[in-house]
Amino acid sequence: MNRFLLGLLGLVLLLAGAFAVVVHFGRVPQVDRSAALVPGTVLPPAWVLWVVAAAAVVVALLCLRWLTAQIPRRKVVSWRWEEEAGTTRLSTATATAPFTEEVTAYPGVRKVETALTGPHTAPRLALVVRAHGDADLRGIRRRIDDEGLPRLREALDAPGLQAIVEFRMTSSKGDARVH
Template sequence: MNRVLLGLVGLVLLLGGGGALAVHFGVVPGVDRDTPLVPGTALPPTWVLVVVAAVAVVLALLCLRWLFGQIPRREVAEWRWSEEAGDTRVTTAAVTEPFSEEVAAYPGVRKVEAELTGPHTAPNLALVVRAHGDADLRGIRRRIDDEGLPRLRQALEVRELPATVEFRLASSRTATRPR
């Protein structure tokens, strides 16, 4: 929906700009380029100018809101433990960062994005592993299951840590292209 709306707005703007250029250069038959755009030269009533300015400000704010909505952002959840000794707070990003760095050091892995969701008593882990095209995905998954996840479970002090792993492959440097 977002791309369709942007495409339609872009098409309308292109057609309007192209039409204005065509009239300016005298390409459109039957339209005199020296004719005023609107009849008369008197200013409209003040209330019209105020309404137009208000609508322009509202549209500008809506466009800015939409623009900031396009910026990708990660949810930063915070886990909190309360004990007699005091409160402990930690962000899930602080927990996943060392794990991501460890997995990123595995052979064939380029980058890892990890996100913990859910409460600290029953977290879920979502991984996006960007790997080289010729990487051993089964080996990477095996190392995640056998080495990385047990350490993360131990650090989080949980018995279960369901994890989903999504692999995204990059083209291999040594791959040959068919001609």
């Protein structure tokens, strides 16, 4: 729904802009291109123009922020431990690979994406679990909490590791797809 409304708004703005250009070049005979757009010829007070300009800048910055939020972030992070014997580095992708494979093997799960963020002293785990439409989501979540997470906590020596799980449903295993 969100993408549909954004697309519809973009289409309306594009058509309005195209109409303004066509009128400007005099291609619409019913509209006098030299006529005033609004009645009256007096400019508004200067403060109104400044408020409109400031609002336009704020809207533009919000749009840029929204646009940058759409860029997927797949940053590989390394944890580093320094001890007397030397330095140890561990990629967070490597740390979560066995956990990801384990959860992917659960019944009803198609694919799992994991992101381990934060420092190794206070890590946070985000999971996106793509499951079949007929999958038992409670059962998957229970297995993650009871089996997968305890093993990952032990392997990372992070007893306070919490996980945020997002489920995305796909068509069930038996459904045929028509392209």
